Amino acid sequence: MAYLLAPPIARLALLAAMALTASAAAAQELDQSAPGLARSISFAGFSPEIGVAVRPLDNTDANIRLQQRFAEVLTRRAVRVQQMPAPVVLNFETETQQIINHAKDEGGTVRYVLIATLDDERTGQRLWQGEARYHAHPSNEEETLDGMVPILADQLGRTVRQRSFRLE
Secondary structure, X not given: OHHHHOOHHHHHHHHHHHHHHHHHHHHHHOOOOOOEEEEEEEOOOOOOOOOEEEEXXXXXXXXXXXXXXXXXXXXXXXXXXXXXXXXXXXXXXXXXXXXXXXXXXXXXXXXXXXXXXXXEOOOOOEEEEXXXXXXXXXXXXXXXXXXXXXXXXXXXXXXXXXXXXXXX
16 A cells, blocks of 8 residues: 555656566576576467467477477367367477587587467467577487477466576
8 A cells, every 4th residue: 555655756766676677587597507598479379178289380399399299288178189270379499500619529409499389260360489409419309399399388478588408
Protein backbone atom coordinates (compact mmCIF):
# COMPACT_ATOMS: atom_id res chain seq x y z
CA MET A 1 0.00 0.00 0.00
CA ALA A 2 2.87 2.36 0.79
CA TYR A 3 4.15 1.78 -2.75
CA LEU A 4 0.94 3.21 -4.21
CA LEU A 5 1.16 6.27 -1.98
CA ALA A 6 4.78 7.03 -2.92
CA PRO A 7 5.44 9.84 -5.41
CA PRO A 8 5.72 8.66 -9.05
CA ILE A 9 9.49 9.30 -9.16
CA ALA A 10 10.03 7.14 -6.07
CA ARG A 11 7.97 4.34 -7.64
CA LEU A 12 10.07 4.60 -10.80
CA ALA A 13 13.31 4.41 -8.78
CA LEU A 14 12.02 1.35 -6.92
CA LEU A 15 11.05 -0.38 -10.17
CA ALA A 16 14.46 0.40 -11.69
CA ALA A 17 16.24 -1.03 -8.64
CA MET A 18 14.11 -4.18 -8.83
CA ALA A 19 14.90 -4.56 -12.54
CA LEU A 20 18.65 -4.20 -11.92
CA THR A 21 18.49 -6.79 -9.14
CA ALA A 22 16.59 -9.20 -11.40
CA SER A 23 19.10 -8.63 -14.23
CA ALA A 24 22.04 -9.25 -11.92
CA ALA A 25 20.44 -12.46 -10.64
CA ALA A 26 19.79 -13.64 -14.19
CA ALA A 27 23.38 -12.89 -15.19
CA GLN A 28 24.63 -14.94 -12.24
CA GLU A 29 22.52 -17.92 -13.41
CA LEU A 30 24.26 -17.84 -16.81
CA ASP A 31 27.26 -20.18 -16.60
CA GLN A 32 29.87 -18.59 -18.87
CA SER A 33 31.87 -21.83 -19.01
CA ALA A 34 28.92 -23.97 -20.14
CA PRO A 35 29.23 -25.14 -23.75
CA GLY A 36 25.50 -24.71 -24.46
CA LEU A 37 23.34 -21.62 -24.76
CA ALA A 38 19.61 -21.54 -25.46
CA ARG A 39 17.20 -18.67 -25.92
CA SER A 40 13.65 -18.25 -27.09
CA ILE A 41 11.00 -15.63 -27.63
CA SER A 42 7.25 -15.96 -27.39
CA PHE A 43 5.29 -13.77 -29.78
CA ALA A 44 1.82 -15.00 -28.83
CA GLY A 45 0.33 -17.55 -26.47
CA PHE A 46 -0.82 -20.99 -27.52
CA SER A 47 -2.78 -23.72 -25.82
CA PRO A 48 -1.00 -27.09 -25.52
CA GLU A 49 -4.38 -28.78 -26.01
CA ILE A 50 -4.42 -27.60 -29.63
CA GLY A 51 -2.83 -30.19 -31.90
CA VAL A 52 0.84 -29.56 -32.68
CA ALA A 53 2.64 -31.32 -35.52
CA VAL A 54 6.42 -31.56 -35.60
CA ARG A 55 8.03 -30.95 -39.00
CA PRO A 56 11.73 -31.01 -39.89
CA LEU A 57 12.68 -28.49 -42.56
CA ASP A 58 15.23 -31.00 -43.88
CA ASN A 59 14.13 -34.63 -44.19
CA THR A 60 17.50 -36.24 -43.45
CA ASP A 61 17.49 -39.49 -41.48
CA ALA A 62 18.92 -37.63 -38.47
CA ASN A 63 16.15 -35.02 -38.57
CA ILE A 64 13.44 -37.68 -38.89
CA ARG A 65 14.81 -39.22 -35.66
CA LEU A 66 14.81 -35.75 -34.06
CA GLN A 67 11.19 -35.31 -35.19
CA GLN A 68 10.28 -38.42 -33.21
CA ARG A 69 12.32 -37.20 -30.25
CA PHE A 70 10.52 -33.83 -30.28
CA ALA A 71 7.16 -35.64 -30.39
CA GLU A 72 8.11 -37.82 -27.39
CA VAL A 73 9.42 -34.92 -25.32
CA LEU A 74 6.45 -32.66 -26.09
CA THR A 75 3.96 -35.43 -25.27
CA ARG A 76 5.62 -35.86 -21.86
CA ARG A 77 5.13 -32.12 -21.34
CA ALA A 78 1.36 -32.43 -21.97
CA VAL A 79 1.44 -31.00 -25.48
CA ARG A 80 -0.97 -32.81 -27.79
CA VAL A 81 1.19 -33.96 -30.71
CA GLN A 82 -0.47 -35.02 -33.95
CA GLN A 83 0.40 -35.67 -37.58
CA MET A 84 0.03 -33.08 -40.36
CA PRO A 85 -2.23 -31.30 -41.06
CA ALA A 86 -2.35 -29.61 -37.68
CA PRO A 87 -3.44 -26.15 -36.54
CA VAL A 88 -0.01 -25.45 -35.05
CA VAL A 89 3.34 -26.70 -36.39
CA LEU A 90 6.72 -26.88 -34.69
CA ASN A 91 9.23 -26.51 -37.53
CA PHE A 92 12.88 -27.20 -36.82
CA GLU A 93 16.24 -27.31 -38.54
CA THR A 94 19.73 -28.29 -37.52
CA GLU A 95 23.20 -27.06 -38.41
CA THR A 96 26.62 -28.46 -37.65
CA GLN A 97 29.58 -26.13 -38.13
CA GLN A 98 33.25 -27.07 -37.80
CA ILE A 99 35.20 -24.31 -36.05
CA ILE A 100 38.92 -24.46 -36.77
CA ASN A 101 41.24 -23.04 -34.14
CA HIS A 102 44.42 -22.09 -36.03
CA ALA A 103 46.11 -20.80 -32.87
CA LYS A 104 46.14 -24.26 -31.27
CA ASP A 105 46.68 -27.74 -32.61
CA GLU A 106 43.51 -29.06 -30.94
CA GLY A 107 41.65 -29.60 -34.20
CA GLY A 108 38.94 -27.13 -33.28
CA THR A 109 35.41 -27.64 -32.06
CA VAL A 110 32.02 -28.25 -33.54
CA ARG A 111 29.04 -25.94 -33.10
CA TYR A 112 25.71 -27.76 -33.09
CA VAL A 113 22.67 -25.56 -33.70
CA LEU A 114 19.01 -26.48 -33.28
CA ILE A 115 16.47 -23.86 -34.35
CA ALA A 116 12.72 -24.30 -33.87
CA THR A 117 9.65 -22.17 -34.59
CA LEU A 118 6.03 -22.65 -33.60
CA ASP A 119 3.66 -21.39 -36.28
CA ASP A 120 -0.12 -21.15 -36.43
CA GLU A 121 -0.97 -22.71 -39.79
CA ARG A 122 -4.47 -21.16 -39.77
CA THR A 123 -3.29 -17.54 -39.50
CA GLY A 124 0.34 -17.76 -40.62
CA GLN A 125 1.39 -16.16 -37.32
CA ARG A 126 4.67 -17.12 -35.67
CA LEU A 127 3.89 -17.93 -32.05
CA TRP A 128 7.35 -18.77 -30.73
CA GLN A 129 10.96 -19.14 -31.83
CA GLY A 130 13.83 -20.87 -30.04
CA GLU A 131 17.46 -21.68 -30.64
CA ALA A 132 19.99 -23.86 -28.84
CA ARG A 133 23.72 -23.86 -29.61
CA TYR A 134 26.28 -26.25 -28.24
CA HIS A 135 30.08 -26.07 -28.69
CA ALA A 136 32.02 -29.28 -28.20
CA HIS A 137 34.92 -31.25 -29.48
CA PRO A 138 33.81 -33.44 -32.36
CA SER A 139 31.49 -36.06 -30.94
CA ASN A 140 28.36 -37.93 -31.86
CA GLU A 141 26.21 -35.39 -33.73
CA GLU A 142 23.02 -37.41 -33.28
CA GLU A 143 23.44 -37.71 -29.49
CA THR A 144 24.32 -34.04 -29.12
CA LEU A 145 21.31 -32.78 -31.09
CA ASP A 146 19.09 -35.35 -29.35
CA GLY A 147 20.16 -33.92 -25.98
CA MET A 148 19.32 -30.39 -27.14
CA VAL A 149 15.67 -31.25 -27.93
CA PRO A 150 14.47 -31.24 -24.26
CA ILE A 151 16.28 -27.93 -23.69
CA LEU A 152 14.16 -26.21 -26.37
CA ALA A 153 11.01 -28.16 -25.46
CA ASP A 154 11.26 -26.81 -21.89
CA GLN A 155 11.18 -23.28 -23.29
CA LEU A 156 8.28 -23.84 -25.72
CA GLY A 157 5.85 -20.93 -25.57
CA ARG A 158 8.07 -18.92 -23.20
CA THR A 159 10.57 -16.13 -23.61
CA VAL A 160 13.96 -17.07 -22.18
CA ARG A 161 16.65 -14.47 -22.75
CA GLN A 162 19.62 -16.78 -22.30
CA ARG A 163 20.03 -20.09 -20.57
CA SER A 164 23.31 -21.96 -20.37
CA PHE A 165 23.35 -25.73 -20.30
CA ARG A 166 25.58 -28.79 -20.35
CA LEU A 167 24.78 -32.15 -21.90
CA GLU A 168 25.68 -35.16 -19.78
